[in-house]
Amino acid sequence: MTETLETIRLTADVVVTTTDGYVLLIKRGWDPHAGKWALPGGHVDAGETSRAAAARELAEEAGVHAALEELVQLGTFDRPDRDPRGRYVTVAYRLTVLPGTPIEPGDDAADAQWWPLAALPPLAFDHADILAAVTDG
Known part of the structure; x- marks a missing residue:
């Protein structure tokens, strides 16, 4: 029997929330999910x-x-279909900051904004699931 190996890529994501109920999101400037x-x-x-x-x-x-x-x-998020480019496993981290923490989009981010946790836009990948792990837990 021949074993088929799958390429698995490792990523890291950060849930940054403020003490008054906002989360930091970046607008993707590239595919997949450009503009989300x-x-x-x-x-x-x-x-x-x-x-x-x-x-x-x-x-x-x-x-x-x-x-x-x-x-x-x-936590670790490893659903096989979480990224259209292939198999990606992410380790997610949490950081809590004070309201008014300055942000500046850079690198691959087209924009960065604080969003109220109660009124989020549609999110790329499985990031809604990652956020739910914070807000439900």
């Missing part, structure tokens, strides 16, 4: 931990800087 809102995040680079990748992506995409120990692991 998503959590800040991206690929884990070679030699990098998912936590370090989460902090790096958050700084690159939204201009928010977090110490590694401030990022609390929320």
